[in-house]
Amino acid sequence: EPEVTQTPSHQVTQMGQEVILRCVPISNHLYFYWYRQILGQKVEFLVSFYNNEISEKSEIFDDQFSVERPDGSNFTLKIRSTKLEDSAMYFCASSGHRVPTEAFFGQGTRLTVV
Amino acid sequence: AQSVTQLGSHVSVSEGALVLLRCNYSSSVPPYLFWYVQYPNQGLQLLLKYTTGATLVKGINGFEAEFKKSETSFHLTKPSAHMSDAAEYFCAVSTIKAAGNKLTFGGGTRVLVKP
Numbered sequence: 001e002p003e004v005t006q007t008p009s010h011q012v013t014q015m016g017q018e019v020i021l022r023c024v025p026i027s028n029h030l031y032f033y034w035y036r037q038i039l040g041q042k043v044e045f046l047v048s049f050y051n052n053e054i055s056e057k058s059e060i061f062d063d064q065f066s067v068e069r070p071d072g073s074n075f076t077l078k079i080r081s082t083k084l085e086d087s088a089m090y091f092c093a094s095s096g097h098r099v100p101t102e103a104f105f106g107q108g109t110r111l112t113v114v
Numbered sequence: 115a116q117s118v119t120q121l122g123s124h125v126s127v128s129e130g131a132l133v134l135l136r137c138n139y140s141s142s143v144p145p146y147l148f149w150y151v152q153y154p155n156q157g158l159q160l161l162l163k164y165t166t167g168a169t170l171v172k173g174i175n176g177f178e179a180e181f182k183k184s185e186t187s188f189h190l191t192k193p194s195a196h197m198s199d200a201a202e203y204f205c206a207v208s209t210i211k212a213a214g215n216k217l218t219f220g221g222g223t224r225v226l227v228k229p
Contacts, residue, residue: 004157031215033216042204042219042220042221043206043217043219044219045216045218048216091157091158093158095215102148102160103217105150107156107157108157
């Protein structure tokens, strides 16, 4: 069964450092998303991406964040200068259709900023 | 704007007992509703979804949910809990947009199953 894969599963970084979280969405999907879940809190939408551009972003997704689909298969989330409050589980998701259908989620990357 | 409220952050049930997880939503347009399950240290797995049509939807692992527009609810049930149902459950709402559809999640309900 096709699945969304995320790497790494865990990432520890020092405050102020740049991190790149990587995702390989399901191959024929067109819509890509990043969500995050701070420990003990709800899953929050960060950004959606379609046709090689951001289609929607939340207020969390400020100038420190960027997304890219560099090679037609990977989908990355970059945090330029990490803060302690960026520590969270980051989930990538992909969806095949504009009509709402289920989004398929990856296993997540746990980011710890120290 | 859309929002989701899940009543009860923790639910404890006995094995074999009914599981009932409550979800109420707010949406200015017809919603699409989802339940996801998250097992420890894993990602989110879709249990079931409502888009259009029949308001009682069945999902995996014996779960079902009923969309009640008049009550703006989408409660999740399972007649008989199993130990393997111990997990966190998230209700989510989405609406159709021009380019994809973001999910807005509730706060989650952690289910503990007692032997």
